[in-house]
Amino acid sequence: MSEASIPADGVMPTETPITTPTLKTPQLSGQRNRSFSERLIAVILFLCGAFSVLVTAGIIVSLASETIAFFGNPEVKIIKFLTGTTWAPISRPVRPENFGILPLINGTVMIAVLSSLVALPLGLGSAIFLSEFAHDNIRRVLKPMLEILAGVPTVVYGYFAITFITPLLRNMSDWLNATAGVDVRINIFNALSASIVVGVMIIPMVSSVSEDAMRSVPRSLREGAFGLGATRYEVATRVVVPAALSGIIAAFILAISRAIGETMAVTIAAGATPRTTLNPLNSVQTMTAFIVQVSVGDAPAGSINGQSIFAVGTTLFLMTLVMNIASNQVIRRFREVYE
C-alpha cells in the first residue's frame, strides 16, 4: 500500500517516473546449484506422488490385457460369461456354457450380505457406544482392542472358521436334529461360517469410520438437544446418527466392499463349489476363492484357466471400485458441513 501512495491532489506524477533501483540478487556461492537441486528434488517428489497413478495404470493394463486374451478364445463368449449360471472351468470339452460367472457372484454376494448382517449392527452399536456413552478411559481401552480385529491376518480367521465356528454350527444343528427333529444339514464348508468370521473381521472398519463421523458432529448440536430435555438415547438416535449419516453409510459401503474382496477366510471356510444357491449352509465358491484355487493349482500362463482368473479378477475389481467410488461420493455429496 505505502509504495503506491497517491499524492494528495489526486494527480499521478507522470513527468518524473520513479526509477526504482533494480535489486541485483547477490550471487551467493552455490546459488545456482541450490536452485537446481531444489527443482530436482521437487521433480523427484512429484514422481513419487505420480507413481501411484502408475500403479493404477498397471492394475488396469494387467487385468485388461489378460481379460481380453481370455475373451479372445473361441471357447469363451462374453455374453455367456456375464449371464451363464454354470461355472465349470475344468470340465471338458471346453465350451462357453462352462464359463458363466453368476455362481461365483452368487457366492461372493451371499457372503457379503451375511457378513454385513453381522458387522453392520455390531459395528454401528460399538460406534455409538464409543462415541456417545463410553467414558474416555473406557474408550481408550476398548477402541484399540476392537481394532485388533482388523489386524488379525485373514488366514487366521479362516483357521478359526474351519476349526471352531463350523464345528460349533454343526453341533448346534445336530442338537436341533435330535431335540426338535428339524432336518438341518450343514456342510463342512459353508457360507455361514465364512460370513461370520468375515463379519467379525470388518466390524472395526464399520465402527472406526462411523465413530469418526459421529465424533465430528459438533457438540453444540448435542447440547441443544440436551437443553430441550432429550435423553442420551434420543440425542444419539435422533441427532447424532442422522447428522453423521453420510459417514455411517460410507463406512457400510467400505465394509461391504472389503467383504467382497476378502480372500483367505472364504477360501478356507466356504469351500470350492461354485453354485447358485441361497442356502448359506451349503458350500459355495466366491470369486476370490476361485482365483486362489487356480493359483494354487498352478495353471500355466496362457492357458484358458490361467486367463479366466483375470476375467474374474476384473469383475471383482470393478465391483469394489464402484463401491469405493460410491462411498467417496456419499461422503462428499451428503456431508453435513458444520462451521
Add this chain to the structure above:
Amino acid sequence: MSSQATLFDARVAARKRAVLIFAGICLFATLVGIALLGVLLADVFFDGKDWLSPTLITEFPSRFPEKAGLKSALAGSVVIVILTALFSFPVGVGAAIYLEEYAPDNLVTNFIQINISNLAGVPSIVYGMLGLVVFVRMFNLFAADGPIPTLLNVTFEGRVWELPLPIVGWIIRLPFERSLLAGGLTMSLLILPIMIITSREAIRAVPYTIREAAFGLGATRWQVVRHQILPVAMPGILTGTILALSRTIGETAPLIIMGAFTYIAFLPDSIFARFTALPIQIFNWVSLPQKEFQDLAAAGIIILLVLLLSMNGLAIYLRNRLEVKW
C-alpha cells in the same frame, strides 16, 4: 392433576429406561467383537500349544507333521518385509511430502489424491494379479521369442534372461519369475497407499508455525522439509511404516496369486530365489486333512501373531518414545 403428574413421571421413567437399555445394547455390540477376539486367541492357543517346539523354527516343511517346520517360511517372510520396506518407504514418504508440502491445489493433485484413496480400497488379491503380470511374467516381454530378445537380437537358454551387472557376481534375471524380489515389489505396491496416507497424517501434524519460522529465516522448501518437518514427523512416519509392514507379514492372497510356493526346502540365496512365506505355509497346513497339520497350523499362527504383536508393540513404543508434544 395428579394423574397427569404420574403420567409425566411414568414417561420420564420409560425414557430413562430406554437410555439404559440402548446403552446396554451398544455396550453388548462392542463386547461381542472383543469377546470373539478372545475366543479366537484362546482357540488358536489351545490347538497349537503342544506343537510349539524348536523344530517349528529350525526345520523345513515336511510330509511328517512332527518333522515339519517354518524355517523357509520365516526366512521368506523376513526378506519380503525388508524388501517391501526398502521399496515402499522412499516412494511412500516422497509422495506424502509432495502432497503435503509441494503440490499445488490443482486438478493433477486432486486426481492423484483420489487415485490413492481408490488404490487403498483395491482388494489385495488384485495386487497379486498385478504382480503376476508385471513382475513375475513382465507381460512376457522377455520370453525366449518375445519382443525384447527379438528386438535386441539376443538368444538365451531357459526361460529367464540373465543380465550380468558390472558389480561382480550380481546378476539380474528378467523376468523376475516367482522370486522374493517379485513378492517384495508386489507387497510394496499393496502397502503404498497406506504408507502415503499415514505419512501424510504425520507430516500434517507438524504445526504450521514451524514452517513459517523456517521460511522466514530464508530456508528453501526442501531445507524446511529436510531439517524441520521430517525430524518432527519421523516418529509418526515410522509408526505408520511398521504398522503397514506388519500387514505385509499377514497378507497371504497376493503372494499365492503371484505364485509363491508352499514347499520350499532351502533358504534363499539371493533375491531371485523362489520362496514361501509364513501365512502361505499356514494356509497350506490348514488345507491338509490331517488333524496334526491343523494343530501345526495353529502353532504357526501363534508364531505369526507373536511377530505381529511385537511389531505393533515396537510401533507403539516408538510413538510414545519419540513423539513430540505441542
